[in-house]
Amino acid sequence: MGTDLARDRAVELRALRRDELDVWYDNLLRAFGGVPESPDERELWFSLIEIDRSIGVWDGDACVGTAGAFSFRLTVPGGASVPAAGVTMVGVAATHRRRGLLTSMMRRQLDDVRAWGWPLAVLTASEPAIYGRFGYGAATFHTNAEIDTTRVRLSVPPGTDDVRLRYAAPADVLAETEALYARHVPLRPGMLARQPGWERLGLLDPESGRSGASPLQCVLAERDGQRVGFVRFRVKPDWEPAGPKGVVVLEHLEALDAAVHASLWRFLFDIDLTSTIDARRRPVDEGWQHLVSDLRRCRLVVRDSLHVRLVELGAALEARTYQAPVDVVFEVEDDFCPWNAGRWRLTGDAKGASCVRTQDAADLALSVRELGSAYLGGVSLVSLAAAGRVRELRQGALTEASVAFGSPVAPWLPHGF
Structure with missing residues (x-):
């Protein structure tokens, strides 16, 4: 109707x-x-x-x-x-x-x-101020970097020289690169399992979107005959009177371990006739930040990425695990989806969780938006409380819940939709 x-x-x-x-x-x-x-x-x-x-x-x-x-x-x-x-x-x-x-x-x-x-709805916001009133909270962030490769050096770990790199046409090795991506999906909150057809998004290469850069290029990383990583990138040539100042535009990079990761970044640093790497939408905790000699000359900018909305609160909180034992009662406000409003007892640990309605006294008071922000482990309830968006009603409950909700790796959304 x-x-x-x-x-x-x-x-x-x-x-x-x-x-x-x-x-x-x-x-x-x-x-x-x-x-x-x-x-x-x-x-x-x-x-x-x-x-x-x-x-x-x-x-x-x-x-x-x-x-x-x-x-x-x-x-x-x-x-x-x-x-x-x-x-x-x-x-x-x-x-x-x-x-x-x-x-x-x-x-x-x-x-x-x-x-x-x-249980969940997620989005990336062209205007982040719009969606908070509908219960969405910013839950993942990414890093953009402009790295001055003329002044920044890499210190690579042992084993980096054992990785062999070779060029490949992106479409010809799509199955291999998708398999490498799929191995990472369960390891980092915020990642999306590729549904059929979505693998084509990484190959989308209209000339109108290149801003003067080359068509998409791909380099595979191999070790002992196995594919262990890849990078997709473009090169944007540029010159000044003193010489070349081209830009390497990083589109996607996956690596199975630290040595592979370092080998691919070293490759990007060493591309001839370039002086800058423009890296977009990278994880905020990515290891390259600990390989560079001068992080200040990498011009890091952090931006919000995935916004999360708990549609069925109990089912959503039961779907994840918690890195420390937790037993806490939330008093939840949710004007837009009132079926979520009220008191919920969350009990859980690294093995599983239960989240059910309760009449017990509340330990923490917050809105569904704050739960959405904290849901993937990238935003702490303590930091939200410091902004006045979470109220502690039982002493110690805030720390308990904040530690439990955390994640050992930062959540990350690798591409938009």
Whole structure:
């Protein structure tokens, strides 16, 4: 059934039909500035869009709002792969702002996610200030770096010279690189298991998106006849009167151990006619930061990445494990999804967890947004309490819960959606 969103005319929110996809997608592009995509980009996204999980808002024949969801499986602390709705392609026409369209789409979407039986919704935010009011909290972060390779040196660990590197066409070794990616997915919270078709995202290479850089290149790392890592990158040539100052644009790097990791970074540092590595969307705890001689000349910038929303609070907290024993009662506020509001007792450890409703006195008071931020182990409840967003009601409960929720490795989302 459609939803009437305006008093003066029939504005309808409903599920997307396949024959409406072009109009729906064009409205999305316009909401993000109206720059056309290459045919390859459009074809790829059309192949990945899940029509039955997409909604639109229509004013007569005009599409004025879009939102979709991908069927993801997200790694959580403990290594489990949990169903999650990857909220995507959210846009409202500029002619229809401040009329409740976004709120109506978020309402419909979270109700749908709950009906599908998925405990989590996740998104990357073009404007982070928008989604907090719907219960999403920033849960992962990534590092961008601009490394001055003329002044920064690497100190590599033993075994680095045992790794052999060779160029390969990215498409020709896709199966091998995807297998290496898949080995890392259970090891780091925030990573997404590749669903069929998503492997093509890493090969998307429209000339319009290169900003003057080369087509995508790939180097494989091998040791004892086994593939143990890879790097995808571009080179952007540039010159000044004193000589070359090209930029290496790092797109993706995976390595099975420290020596492989160092060998791939050393390769990037040594590419001829370049003086900078532009590394984007890297884990905040990645090991290269401990190999460089001068971190200050790497110009690190940390940005929010994945925002998490607990749709079914109990199921979500039971889906992960906890790095220390925990027994704590949360008093949870959740105005947008009121079925989550109230008191919940979480008990758990490294083997599993239980989260059930309780009438016992609360130990910590917070909103579902804070639980979303802390969920993957990259944001501490202690730091949220320092901002006044978590209140400790039982002495010691904050430290207990904060330690338990932590992760030994920083959560990381390797690519957007």
